[in-house]
Amino acid sequence: MGKATGIGALSLAFFIAAGLSPLSAEEGFKMADALICTVDESTQPAEIGKKIALNGLATAAPQAVYENHVRASMLKLFESDKALVIQLVAAVSGSVDTIVIDKIGGRFAHTAAGSFLGVHAVAETGTCQPE
Numbered sequence: 001m002g003k004a005t006g007i008g009a010l011s012l013a014f015f016i017a018a019g020l021s022p023l024s025a026e027e028g029f030k031m032a033d034a035l036i037c038t039v040d041e042s043t044q045p046a047e048i049g050k051k052i053a054l055n056g057l058a059t060a061a062p063q064a065v066y067e068n069h070v071r072a073s074m075l076k077l078f079e080s081d082k083a084l085v086i087q088l089v090a091a092v093s094g095s096v097d098t099i100v101i102d103k104i105g106g107r108f109a110h111t112a113a114g115s116f117l118g119v120h121a122v123a124e125t126g127t128c129q130p131e
Contacts (some may be wrong), residue, residue, distance in 0.1 A: 029106030031084075032130035033058040037099075037108050042124035052110065053131065054086075054099070062086050064099065072097060090114065101128060 035054045039047050053065040064072045064086070074086040074097075082104055088097040095114020102108065106128045113121040 029104070029128070030130055031057075031101075031103040031106075034131035035101070035128040036131050037101075037110075037128040038126050039110070039124045040126040042122060044122050044124075047122065047124055052099070054101075054128070055131075057084060057086075057101075064088070064097070074099070090116065092116070095120075 033056060035057065037052045037054060039050050042048050050067045054062060055065070056062040060076055062074045062076060064074055072088045074088050077087050078085040082102065084101045084103055086099050093114050093116035095112070095116050097110070097112045100109045107125065108128050109125050111123045
């Protein structure tokens with residue numbers, strides 16, 4: 001797969017995951033300041049079932065804690081009654097992690113792309129639950 005095709009596929013996967021396709025709402029979901037998000041589908045099958053802990057979602061500086069114990073301070077890029085978008089841009093490599101949360105249904109989309117230790121990209125979706 002060429003560079004342009006790979007980037008296009010990642011972009012398409014992100015836009016599909018972020019809400020251009022219907023994502024089922026989780027019954028009884030309640031948005032909270034801290035969520036545990038579980039990956040249900042991913043472009044990298046080894047990521048399925050992994051969890052991302054999100055803290056401080058009601059603040060200007062939320063934090064993500066990945067299953068490998070890496071902590072990442074995120075910037076809040078967008079928030080409405082329906083969605084929250086947070087992102088990390090790594091200072092050393094320029095790699096990005098973006099998480100879009102459906103505040104009503106509890107679904108999330110996560111994309112990551114960068115060049116730290118080699119070029120990488122992943123797009124995935126899953127379900128969040130209050131911590």
